[in-house]
Amino acid sequence: MKTEQEARIDELRKQIREHDRRYYNDAAPTISDREYDRLLDELKQLEAKNTHYITPDSPTQRVGGEPLDGFRKVEHAYPMLSIDNTYNREDLKKWIERCQEALGDPIDQDGTLPGGYLAEPKIDGVAINLRYEQGLLALATTRGDGSQGDDVTQNVRTIRSIPLRLQNSENTSIPEVVEIRGEIFMPNFEFERINESFSAAGQEGFANPRNATAGTLKLLDSETVAQRKLQFIAHGRGEVLGYESATQSEFLSALGSWGIPTNPLTKPCQGIHEIWELIQEFDTHRSNLTYGVDGVVIKVDPLDLQERLGTTSRFPRWCIAYKYPAEQAATRLLQVDWQVGKTGKLTPRATMDPVFIAGTTVQHATLHNYGEILRKDIRIGDLVIIEKAGEIIPQVVRVEIAERPHKSSPIQPPTECPDCQGEIEAEHDDSGKETSRFCVNPECPAQLRERLIHFAARGQMNIDGMGEKVIHQLSGAGLLNSFGDIFKLSQRREALLNLERMGEKK
Numbered sequence: 001m002k003t004e005q006e007a008r009i010d011e012l013r014k015q016i017r018e019h020d021r022r023y024y025n026d027a028a029p030t031i032s033d034r035e036y037d038r039l040l041d042e043l044k045q046l047e048a049k050n051t052h053y054i055t056p057d058s059p060t061q062r063v064g065g066e067p068l069d070g071f072r073k074v075e076h077a078y079p080m081l082s083i084d085n086t087y088n089r090e091d092l093k094k095w096i097e098r099c100q101e102a103l104g105d106p107i108d109q110d111g112t113l114p115g116g117y118l119a120e121p122k123i124d125g126v127a128i129n130l131r132y133e134q135g136l137l138a139l140a141t142t143r144g145d146g147s148q149g150d151d152v153t154q155n156v157r158t159i160r161s162i163p164l165r166l167q168n169s170e171n172t173s174i175p176e177v178v179e180i181r182g183e184i185f186m187p188n189f190e191f192e193r194i195n196e197s198f199s200a201a202g203q204e205g206f207a208n209p210r211n212a213t214a215g216t217l218k219l220l221d222s223e224t225v226a227q228r229k230l231q232f233i234a235h236g237r238g239e240v241l242g243y244e245s246a247t248q249s250e251f252l253s254a255l256g257s258w259g260i261p262t263n264p265l266t267k268p269c270q271g272i273h274e275i276w277e278l279i280q281e282f283d284t285h286r287s288n289l290t291y292g293v294d295g296v297v298i299k300v301d302p303l304d305l306q307e308r309l310g311t312t313s314r315f316p317r318w319c320i321a322y323k324y325p326a327e328q329a330a331t332r333l334l335q336v337d338w339q340v341g342k343t344g345k346l347t348p349r350a351t352m353d354p355v356f357i358a359g360t361t362v363q364h365a366t367l368h369n370y371g372e373i374l375r376k377d378i379r380i381g382d383l384v385i386i387e388k389a390g391e392i393i394p395q396v397v398r399v400e401i402a403e404r405p406h407k408s409s410p411i412q413p414p415t416e417c418p419d420c421q422g423e424i425e426a427e428h429d430d431s432g433k434e435t436s437r438f439c440v441n442p443e444c445p446a447q448l449r450e451r452l453i454h455f456a457a458r459g460q461m462n463i464d465g466m467g468e469k470v471i472h473q474l475s476g477a478g479l480l481n482s483f484g485d486i487f488k489l490s491q492r493r494e495a496l497l498n499l500e501r502m503g504e505k506k
């Protein structure tokens with residue numbers, strides 16, 4: 001017989017799982033975060049009094065265990081291949097023709113296939129393999145080199161959209177083994193929140209949500225992972241025992257019935273015209289999504305056809321990704337500053353009228369080097385076309401020469417180092433054209449600062465709080481003149497404590 005408390009524990013677990021599903025899979029929560037936390041707290045307290053009744057699939061067990069020393073390597077039961085890319089309609093049509101040919105179907109103009117295709121958004125995240133045994137999450141592995149990846153189960157358990165136990169379904173019984181493949185990603189709002197907190201701590205943030213996801217999954221401390229709200233969407237399968245489906249779409253709906261999130265934007269389609277229409281249509285509203293999408297994946301839907309098409313050594317032949325071109329925007333170039341890199345190289349940085357592109361407002365772009373400015377004939381006042389390839393700092397692709405104002409002025413290359421006023425040398429390519437300019441002062445403080453930033457960046461040297469802003473502050477205060485100074489910092493605590501943003505914690 002269950003005690004009253006045990007029965008309440010069962011009830012709370014059931015409720016919490018249900019709320020997780022409503023929140024993450026259906027995006028339709030029915031209670032507030034506060035009420036949710038209250039349920040979780042009650043469960044934690046009851047479990048603390050009934051430790052014999054704690055099970056690994058309890059919602060309280062999402063943050064589990066001690067920080068790890070490293071990740072165990074795991075061999076994949078089925079290789080995790082990547083997906084071949086195309087960038088235009090023509091190549092997409094060729095892929096369809098290759099499928100038709102391999103299946104011995106007549107090649108028709110429209111590219112129809114018995115059973116059709118499935119089109120789904122290509123999420124810019126990190127691929128993962130989730131292995132459920134008897135319905136319980138047993139293992140989560142990264143792609144790695146495709147044949148073996150890292151065991152990141154402890155971190156993946158903290159992701160609330162991934163059930164620790166598959167939900168029982170009326171129509172489809174839970175298989176003995178099911179490997180579910182999909183994408184772990186960080187929603188844009190969460191990426192911004194995390195980068196803001198890095199910035200407030202004077203540390204360098206992540207370049208883009210994909211890097212933030214990969215970096216978070218590689219953390220050895222799952223408590224930190226739990227604080228970053230990663231999400232998951234399933235799109236494929238690995239090893240499956242004790243369950244059969246005829247099509248990819250049937251498999252996806254079984255996943256849904258087991259409580260695994262799939263993408264509601266996935267659509268069946270037939271032939272090149274319909275596929276192309278879907279791609280165009282999706283492009284118009286993908287910027288409204290909370291996560292980054294860089295293309296559409298097209299799959300042959302029937303699993304027997306997938307099997308007949310097989311794989312190359314790198315890609316499955318039955319699916320292909322159409323990648324959208326990088327987003328472009330036009331804006332006015334206002335100013336160019338020269339920044340000193342760690343090798344002394346001077347990089348021109350453009351300041352432009354703020355412009356909205358690929359989900360964020362940008363004001364700066366890199367112009368790479370002086371040679372690039374000459375080659376593209378970029379002038380102050382020009383209307384420039386910038387491009388953002390999913391991430392990083394935008395690039396100036398070209399200038400709208402026809403729109404050039406009469407008052408545009410050529411960009412002057414620096415004749416001395418903008419930081420130390422030291423001597424400059426220009427580098428030329430084989431044809432004698434200038435490529436880059438360098439500050440050749442070996443004691444240039446800007447170069448030293450950049451080298452320190454490079455080495456103190458996460459992963460290079462284990463110095464907490466040595467972010468870019470802190471290095472700038474220390475350097476500005478005359479406290480960093482050599483590498484050795486980093487290690488003397490502890491003796492200069494007094495001086496450090498007076499600096500803005502530097503607290504005892506650092």
Ligand SMILES: [Zn+2]
Nearest residue numbers: 417420439444
């Ligand atoms: Zn210099």
